Amino acid sequence: MIKVEHVSKTYKVFKRDAGFQSAFKALFHKEYELVSALNDVSFTIEDGEMVGYIGPNGAGKSSTIKILSGILTPEEGIVKINGQIPWKNRIAHVKEIGVVFGQRSQLWWDVPVLDSFQLLKDIYSISEKTYKDNLEELTSLLNLSDLLQTPTRQLSLGQRMRCEIAASLLHSPKILFLDEPTIGLDAVSKLAVREFIKSLNQKHKTTVILTTHDMQDIEALTNRIILIGKGRVLMDGTIDDIKIHGDNMDEAVANLYHEYQI
Numbered sequence: 001m002i003k004v005e006h007v008s009k010t011y012k013v014f015k016r017d018a019g020f021q022s023a024f025k026a027l028f029h030k031e032y033e034l035v036s037a038l039n040d041v042s043f044t045i046e047d048g049e050m051v052g053y054i055g056p057n058g059a060g061k062s063s064t065i066k067i068l069s070g071i072l073t074p075e076e077g078i079v080k081i082n083g084q085i086p087w088k089n090r091i092a093h094v095k096e097i098g099v100v101f102g103q104r105s106q107l108w109w110d111v112p113v114l115d116s117f118q119l120l121k122d123i124y125s126i127s128e129k130t131y132k133d134n135l136e137e138l139t140s141l142l143n144l145s146d147l148l149q150t151p152t153r154q155l156s157l158g159q160r161m162r163c164e165i166a167a168s169l170l171h172s173p174k175i176l177f178l179d180e181p182t183i184g185l186d187a188v189s190k191l192a193v194r195e196f197i198k199s200l201n202q203k204h205k206t207t208v209i210l211t212t213h214d215m216q217d218i219e220a221l222t223n224r225i226i227l228i229g230k231g232r233v234l235m236d237g238t239i240d241d242i243k244i245h246g247d248n249m250d251e252a253v254a255n256l257y258h259e260y261q262i
């Protein structure tokens with residue numbers, strides 16, 4: 001179970017105007033401003049749920065995922081994931097979660113994908129049997145057999161994303177965080193990724209939290225949606241609760257953003 005209670009996160013940002021003069025001044029006198037990313041965010045997600053976490057650019061989605069995965073520490077509030085505090089019990093926690101950031105890679109760029117998988121096996125202390133079984137299943141479901149010997153840098157975006165998803169699941173995590181997993185993918189690759197996530201949730205009861213701007217992803221995968229804007233949870237409901245705001249999902253979500261002025 002994921003329990004998020006009254007979480008707030010503020011970034012301290014170094015403030016500097018453009019230009020040489022200002023760069024020189026900044027050597028002696030640094031000015032900072034505070035950017036509020038999350039403001040009193042609370043929600044609970046049960047085991048095996050698939051939840052869409054949506055909101056406009058800068059709403060606080062990635063910050064939430066980073067806090068849930070233990071990369072960031074909030075100033076206020078508490079998060080418990082299967083009884084553990086992500087940023088405190090980091091080693092135990094990372095064994096429970098898989099994370100895919102669509103815009104970043106967790107694979108080593110210059111080595112064949114299989115070598116990255118082997119490294120992850122060692123990092124996560126995955127047993128020989130679990131590794132073999134998972135690799136076999138993921139290779140077959142994500143159609144990886146022709147990609148495993150290829151260095152990551154030579155893969156197309158869609159090929160890489162399938163490998164990233166496999167990499168995040170080698171250690172059989174109970175929870176999967178997906179931050180824009182289909183960004184930039186063509187229609188065929190998007191469908192393949194969606195189908196895989198759906199079957200993963202059905203077969204292994206993996207809890208999935210999905211952030212995306214792609215409303216087709218949301219419709220295909222989730223029923224529950226948490227809408228966040230300007231760092232606050234504005235709505236926690238179903239696809240139907242969203243759909244009543246427009247003729248289709250994109251329009252409904254745009255209308256909601258407009259209504260909430262986010």
Ligand SMILES: Nc1ncnc2c1ncn2[C@@H]1O[C@H](COP(=O)(O)OP(=O)(O)OP(=O)(O)O)[C@@H](O)[C@H]1O
Binds near residue numbers: 035056058060
């Ligand atoms: N490392 C950082 N340093 C300073 N400010 C940051 C940092 N990361 C995020 N922010 C700010 O925090 C706020 C929330 O950002 P966040 O990346 O969580 O939003 P998001 O909902 O994931 O956005 P997007 O849909 O554009 O990816 C924004 O105002 C952003 O500018």
